[in-house]
Amino acid sequence: MMENGEGEKTAASEPVLHTQPLCRFFSQGRHCNFGKRCKFLHIRDDARAYERKTIRTPSQSDVTSPNLEVPGGDMGPPPPNNPRVAPAAGRRPCRYFISGHCTMEDRCRFWHPPQFPPVDDHPVPRINPRPALSMPPVPRPGTLQEVKLRDLTEDVAKQLRDTEIKQLKKRFPKDQLIIQERDDGKVTYYRVTVEATDPDWPFDLKQVDIMVSFPDSYPLEIFTLDIPLDQELPPVMARHVQQVSLEWLQAKHATNQLLGKLELLFRPFLRWLDRSLERLFTEGARQLKKDIDLEKAGLQFISYQELQAAVCEKSGNDQSSDAAAGDEDVCDEGKLENTEDKGTIEGGKLVQQEGPGQQEHEEEEEAACHLVENIKISDPRRGTEVKLLGLRLGENTATVAAQQITVCLQCNRCKVTADLTLTGRAPCSAQCEKCSASINAAFRPCLLHHYCDVLGYLDLHNAAPADLVLQDCDFIVGCLSCSQEGPVLNVSYGQTKEFNCEHCHNKLSILAESTRFQYIPPRVNKTGQSAGTVNYKMIRDPAVQKGKPLPEKGACKHYKQSHRWLRFPCCGRAYPCDVCHDVDQDHPMELATRMICGHCAKEQPYSNGKPCVSCGSMMTRGARTSHWEGGLGCRNKTKMSRNDRQKYASTNKTVSRKALAEKK
Structure with missing residues (x-):
């Protein structure tokens, strides 16, 4: 009995490795509704990990055979004087620290072990008498990522560059990484494939190839980035992604220099690219659609910088030739002033202007004609400009031209308004019904498209425009799909006019919020004289101007x-x-x-009782109050407030019976 009791006592003293599955509620620190009736084991994860990882105190037989396997995988309690094992008994190891890097660092509530246990291929643990002394210390996960600018040396810079290249090779598999070297072998290019990780990615193209190279002075300067054009990404979108990415890299590098540090930028750039790839693709797609629409419409958009460079180049050639002849009047600034007689640069478009100095600058116009061959407007910008505000054309709507308009004109003499129908380029003469003054008007139409909202120009005499009756205007709309034109009638303000093309039956649409009239004064030459004789007394500003009262x-x-x-x-x-x-x-x-x-x-x-959305002024008289307010408020004494003295004014006066009888 004693032996059995001692045997039982010995077996009970040794910890038993439980094979029964753990209760997932109790082991995670939550409440188990079954309690003691639960068929799973109620043991915390940290206690089970401690039970498996602790090492039994070696006996005399264990010392003679240190590699002896523990039967059943049982382990004894840890030695009390082992400082490396003690923290594990109360805290679980941080899985992020073990896998590579923990962002919480010292603030993490889990245990960051100073060294890793040896990895053995055998599933059964073996006894190691001195695990802390038999293993060399393992460095902390994660390599050098950034240094202070004052601590940078050539060796540290080289180490940072090697670390960046090593991380790049580890990050991408072989099928997504291509390493190319230049012929001289000095520069190495790494072409990697970046895929979007967004589960709601809206585009069919989900990946983009980038090509990077790290200079010898990296990270003192940023790495070079190129988007190859030999992929499915359109060139316009590729250039946009490359430009925005380089701007981000330069801004990040400049910020680090201000903070006095240097940082490896490739991995932060990949994270930024992954978050911003949808936005970059969307912006690039808009630019691509704009170029496609311009190409289909037969137009070509020229930026202001390109036009200015062409004009300056031509002006420099003229200046050198004139200097040889002794002429001192030609310079770059003078050239730009002379171009005002024949054209102005507005928003990347060249608008033709007529004037007496047009023949003197024909050579300059021929030099830049290859840049603006499809953006010239034949009519000069003069008279009264008619602009459709809030113009929106549908995707398949290419151009809109006004064939006939109805404009409401106001007589300059008697201020009487009347409607006048004008056809393109055909002058019209009328007579005021009240003062019999002669009114002359002509309309020069322009071509409306996605980048121009000018309907045309009015040449008026003895009249000023008041309103454009859009509903009585006849338009000709060009289809972007079939390049055919068709008439459109009954276009109203603030309402989208939808119709189908008569040839390809695609849906077209037009929307205009309002009309603005703006008088353009004639241009003045260098001598101070206008281009033509203008009688300013006969010219009045439009009756309706945005920002001015009616x-x-x-x-x-x-x-x-x-x-x-x-x-x-x-x-x-x-x-x-x-x-x-x-x-x-x-x-x-x-x-x-x-x-x-x-x-x-x-x-x-239309809205009643609400202020204007632009100036905030009330357009109607406010609600009447219960007070007199000097005659501007309530005038009914029965509805007037008792606190207003006008309610009981003249109520105590004596009234004769005759007056009362007359009232009755």
Whole structure:
């Protein structure tokens, strides 16, 4: 019995390695609803790890055979004087630190072991009498990533460069990495394939190839980055990705220099590229679509820098030839001033201008004609410009041209407005109904497209434009798919006009929010004289200008406190009120859907009792109050407030019986 008791005591003293599965709720520190009735083992993960990792105190037989296997994998408690094993009993090892790097570092609540246990191919653990002394110390995971700028030496810089190349080779598999060397062997290029990790990636193209090379002075200077053109990525998108990436690298390098440190930028660049790849592809796709639309429309966009370089190059040649002849009037600035007689550079487009100095600069025009062959406008920018604000054309809508317009003109003499229909380039003469003044008008149309919202120019005499009746205008729309044109009628402000092409049946659309008239004064030559004789007394600014109030602030004789014009959808014209509409028109009125602010002439959707969306002014009289307010408020004494003295004014006066009888 004693032996059995001693045997039982010995067996109980040794820890038993549990083979029963753990309860996943209790082992994770959560509550198990089954309690003692749970069929799984209730032991914490840290206790089980301690039970497996601790080493039994070696006996005399163990010392003679140190490599003896432990039967059943049982391990004894750890020696109490081992400082390296003690922290593991209370804390679990950090899996991020073991795998490579932990961002929490010293703040991590898990255990960061100073060295790793030996890896053995055998699944059964073996006894090692002195594990801490038999292994050399393992360096901390993660290599040198950044250094202070003052501590940088040639050896440290070389070590950083080698570390960057080594990490690049480890990061990408062989099928995604191509190493190329230049003929002289001094520069090595690494071509890697970067894939998007976003699960909601919207594009069919999910990867992009980049080519990098690390100079000898890296990381004192950034690495070179190129996007190869021999891939499925379009060249326009590739150039955009490369340009934005280089800007980010330069900004990051400049920031590190200000902070006084140097950093390996390849891995941060990959993380930034992965986060920004969708945005870069979207912006590049927009540029690609813009170029495709311009090419289909027969246009070519020239940047301002290219035009300026061409003009400066030509002006330099002229200056050298004139200097040899003794002429001192030619210089780069003078050349740019002379070009005002025949053209101006606006937004990357050359707009032709006519003037007396046009023949003197024909040679300069021929030098730059190959840059602006499809962007020239035959008519000069003069007269009154008619611009459609908020113009939006559909994807398949290439160009829009006005064949006939109806404009509301105001007489300069008697301020009476009347509608006049104008056809392209055909002058029209009319006579004012009130003062019999002669009015002359002509319209020079322009080509509307995605990058131009100018409908044309008006040449007016004794009249000023007040409104464009868009609903009575006839347009010719060109289709981007079949390059055919077709008529369009009944276009209204603020409403998208959708229709189908008559030839290929693609959907086309036009939208215009409002119209702006702007008078363009004639250009002045160097001598101070205008290009032509202009009678400024006969020229008036447009009656409706954005930012300036309407005539009488939009009020009329019917409604003195209404500071707005209403645009009625039945005829597309704007009137101060419904009574003015019925007086001028003979058709039934429809409720207005848009209005024009009388304070700033901003056209906007109709809203009652709300301020203007542009200037914030109230366009109608506010709600009446219960006070007198000097006659501007409430005038009904029954609805007036009892605190207002006007409510009981003249109530105690004596009234004769005759007056009372007359009232009855």
